[in-house]
Amino acid sequence: MKLTQQQLEAHLWGAANILRGKTAGQDYKNYILSLMFYKRLCDQWEHEADDAIVELERQQGRTFTDAQKAVFRARGEHRFRIPEGNRWGDILASSIDLGRKLTAAMRAVSSANEELRGVFTVDWNAPAPDGSGKPLIANEVVHALVQHFNTYDLSNASVSPDVLGRAYEYLIKKFADDAGAKAGEFFTPPEVVDTLVRILEPQPGDTVYDPTCGSGGMLVHCADYLREGGHNANDARFFGQEMNWGNAAIGKINSVLHRLEAEIAAGASTITDPFFRDDQGKVRRFSLVLANFPFSDDFWWLKPEQQTDDKKKKTKLKQQVFGKEGYKDPFGRFGRGTPFRAPPASTGDYAFILHILASLTANGRAGVVCPQGVLFRGQPAIEEETGEFDADGNPKIKRRKADDEHLIRKALIDARLVDAVISLPLNVFYGAGVPACLLILRKQRPPERHEQVLLVYAARHYRELSNQNELRPQDVMRMLVHVHAYGDAARVPALVAQHSRRIHDQIDAREHDEVQRLMAEYAGHVERLAMLKPRIAEQETKLAALSTKAERAKIEKALSQLRGQRDRATAKLAERDEKIAESRRRAEDDRHAVTEVGAELEALYQDPDELLKHARVVGVDEIEENEFNLNIPRYVDTFEPEPRVSVDEALRELKSARQSLVAAEHDLSSLLKTIGYTC
Structure with a gap:
């Protein structure tokens, strides 16, 4: 009998409940997801072997003995290799030292399949931190998890790939809800991802890239969009890089379960060590880039292993990697040789944006989740009086250079790369309370839009939840209609x-x-x-x-x-x-x-004055007049008027308030009299 998606979800979340609290922080998600994937691989291997044997028996018109079946099982063609001695039945047959055996089995499977390298990152036999020599996860807990997962077959015979993929996404979402602020490292709300994907409209032949891919949600959503249009998901090619090994493993599993042939690199920063490069050593170019990078990273210019150094060492490293012209980028993304200045050391937002631009083909497009600060941070060049006078009595003028972020934003607008900006409601991202926006960049824009930028104010529409806000279906529709209509x-x-x-x-x-x-x-x-x-x-x-x-x-x-x-x-x-x-x-x-x-x-759209409160197509000349500041309230009327109240209604409320006050004073006087006080 086929498992329903909901039965599978309940089963998987039940496993999470067994392990919660028995690992460091939120690490338990990596254990559960890797165990679920290992069980899926093993069950599917057995299913493929059974199908192959049935087909051979049909072709030869005879029934094989158990010994013959064992030979054919080992020889059969499989999507992934599961080395002998490392299958689910081998783990199930064990009762002691399960953590060590499970870790060894997962690593053997990973080593036997190039596509699965880096998928199994957890150590089920890791020692407890108290130095006792005991494993962090007790053998009894591992045994309970193995028994729990053994309840259901996870092969295609019981669970279709689509159901398994959706259940996996549900589990990631549950882990994100459970992790709270830390979830932002691996999870972007699906409503935001869906908005970006539908704005950029992935097509067959696209090369899709996410430089900070986390759990791979943006790549998977692009694949879903292609399938929705009647295409094969792998008619496009998918690439991602993720610094955190554990999150990258989740992303790799996500892509495999969604039948996505994605190449995901892990363990290095996209900024300091971009994995995807061309023959000249420059960053590789893609036709479509989506990203939700870490907001305002103070140490974007350091390799991951250097970010743990003390302040003194970081200062010394900063002097080495930053010269007079800024960050010395060996990949030519910013600084010398490009129209863009190097980003400031204090915040990495524009480092990621410029990396994304450098990663676009000549007609590429990108959708980026950014803090709204990128729209207005940085002052233009100014001249101001110092209050002093020269020998001729003329006031002395002090010239202040333009800030790097202002100059980068100006260069983006001058190059006509900014197609649209959408401001989002507060608190829609896990752990990111700062205002955020969607930045849409296009290398080749339609001629009629070349001198324009669409600005959408979507911050007032959302559903308020207990811990954060949520974009509703109608809120996503508003944004998509504004962007696709473009005025x-x-x-x-x-x-x-x-x-x-x-x-x-x-x-x-x-x-x-x-x-x-x-x-x-x-x-x-x-x-x-x-x-x-x-x-x-x-x-x-x-x-x-x-x-x-x-x-x-x-x-x-x-x-x-x-x-x-x-x-x-x-x-x-x-x-x-x-x-x-x-x-x-x-x-x-x-x-x-x-x-x-x-x-x-x-x-x-029939009332231009009312439309100005929601969206506006702005000419580049007006943006220049505003010193290249893209802060949306400068162009869109975001003022929220107080609701009108009639005079009669106000008088009635005042009268009611006075009557309530008189009644309260009477009650208080009566209470005081009963206990012996006189007024």
């Missing part, structure tokens, strides 16, 4: 219709998934209740037939316990039903909101 009102009705249909389908699918997820989560209580009902009926029948007090007391006690269990199970199912109802209400609200926003957008 052309005639295009809006068709864009609204296109995105409305797709987003309604997304909402329907999400509602179905959430309901099925809740059904899977509470399935145990359903089974419990189904088991209890006949037992209660049986005991009630017995009770009715008994006459002695002692016999009745015994049955009544048992009945009381069973009814208590029934009531608790019933309460749990009522809880489930309320959550399902809430999920359906939210989906219906979102469907209604998408329809409303569609009508709102069509009306908005």
